Amino acid sequence: MDILLGILAIIITFGLAFLMSNNKKKINFIGVGVMLVLQLLITWFMFSTSLGQNIITGIANAFNKLIEFGQEGIGFVVNGFVLEEGGVFFFNVLLLIIFFSTLLSVLTYLKILPIIIKYIGAAISKITGLPRIESFNGVNSIFFGQSEALIAIRSQFHHLTENRLYIISASAMSSVSASIVGSYMLMLPEEYILVALPLNMFSCLMISSIIAPVNVPKEQDKVDIKEVSTDKSIFEAMGNGALEGGKIALIVAAMLMAFIASLELVNWIIQLIFAGVTIEEILGYVFYPIGILMGIAPNEVLEAGSIMGTKIVTNEFVAMSLFEPLTEQLSEKTVGIVTVFLTSFANFSSIGIIAGTVKGIDSAKAVIVSKFGMKLLAGSILVSILSATIVGLFL
Template identity: 70%
Template sequence: MGILLGLLAIVIVLGIAFLMSNDKKNINLRGIGIMLALQLFTTWFMFNTDIGQAIIGAISAGFNKLIEFGTEGVNFVLGGIAVEEGGGGVFFFNVLLLIIFFATILSVLTYLKILPFIIKYLGQALSYITGLPKIESFNAVNSIFFGQSEALIAIKSQFHQLSDNRLYIVSASAMGSVSASIVGAYLGMLPAQYVLVALPLNMFSALIVASIIAPVKVDKKEDIVEIQDVSNAKSFFEAMGNGALDGGRIALIVATMLIAFIASLELVNWAFAGIFNGFTLQEALGYIIAPLGLLMGIPWAEAIDAGAIMGTKIVTNEFVAMLEFQTMLDQVSEKTVGVVTVFLTSFANFSSIGIIAGTVQGIDSEKGGRVSGFGMKLLIGATLGSVLSATIAGLFL
């Protein structure tokens, strides 16, 4: 029964995307079918084979070792305060400040041309297998490693080639992804195996949904990728310094957004409770999203609470939702943990509309206006992608 509900959820997601499509006749059905097959194979391989489990374990162990190294740096500067204090202090010092170390590693790997090499050839392989244009394929892979703004800046020299549909796809990939620099922070809150599996799943899902909503066909002669080097470092140590500064900026931005969003959510919940006799916004979102959660594989007894978490992520951001879900991990089933974690591991929320539109505006003011124009369509598409990823994960849990 669970598998049938999951398949129904996939059909519904693809059906909604089809109804939203602005060019139904030119949808790349072959590419979409291949990406769906790759999602199913990847999830089965990672969850249901010894080799897949070993790979997840090795990657998780690698991240944990990096977290240990990062914690040494944090403890040296803070002198143990992160351990002695409680509440938000522990989260800021022991989770957010680790972003600095991860951003430093990312910057160094970029300077050494290791990441660009990996991204370039993975993007080429994805384009060859699926038939998607090279710019969209490269951007999708690039979005796994870099944040929304950085991923779009990397292809800024190509923006003159992007039609509205192509612009939609690259924006959807940026919104449906997460930055590798903050994956370590996610691993400090939620189970590693689900966070790590979510990365490729969400890359494919964003492309699948966006390719249905905004199909593209590109002449092979025009399908050339010229990548903008987002790292201006002239030496190894300059790359380290730039990465550390970028990481510190990201950590402070996340902390600032958390303060604003959590406080605002409390205000809205207080107002809701006063108007609707104790009923909060999150409870309302829980009831609205619960039927969808059921189709995704979440048991009905847990669907309302899970729906509230997923709704919180959409109206605030993934960090706020993850912090709330972290307190529920021991109270819900493993399937719910996996499905919700995969859903949360993306940037698909209202605030991302502004981030992406602002980035594109800085690159090309005319195209920035177009992104703002289809901002809500972008959020709906990215959310459908998160639902698709979480549903596929649920089929194998």
């Protein structure tokens, strides 16, 4: 029964994307079909084979080792604070972003990441028929945040039509930055966080290429990685990466304080009118039918739905912090589905972040992004639903 509901959820997700499409006749159904098969194969391989599980374990162990290195640096600076479960969230979780951001900056300066991303993107473009820039940006968005991923292709922005701009913006919203993956893994099961990264890339390329189909001439489809890093030395890369990571950590901390306080304020206002009712419960009922289709058990779907809804109206860090204490009470399947759903930047605030970044690159195109902002969020929610549903089929 769960498999049938999952298949129905996939059909409905693609159906909604099709209804949102601005050019239904130009949709590359073959490319979408190929990516769906690849997505199913990747999920099956990761969850249903010993080799796939060993790969996930190996990657998780590598991240955990990097987390240890990061905690050494944090421990030196905040000596006297205990870095353990239940400790200070800012020190335990958010400051790790600084080390991961530094590492990404160095790998980018050394051209290691850009070359890997370029060739993986080229392979995806070859297999699926999608343009190279969109494929490159899809892979690039796994590693870098919304702003950084868009800035990496700024030299190609003059080639981007409205539909192409939609796809690259969707990739930025439907992904997460590798610099904060380590922080996520300290809150929720690491295997689901890691699997969500490639699944969201494929889900986004499928959904966005249905909503905004593109057909690009070869002369307008080149990827230039020369401008990815402007650092002049490895030490400058380390310094800039650390500063960027520190800025992200402070921004996340500020947003968490603002959003969680705002949730409490909204709940207080609601309870003045409807005693005992919270915004989380309301969101749980809104997401109830979606959760059932995704494969969440009926007795757990209200709690799960409230977390998913909270993520959309706030951000993934707020939702993860609320979901973390619930993971031991819920089934493994529900935990997996919700964790994958939460692992993306799909929320209202991301519209402003992406539009602001595009404005810094090309002010005329920022107007276009602002115009399709709500459509961008709707598509990215479908991406999260699709990825989480795929995972649910194998749990």
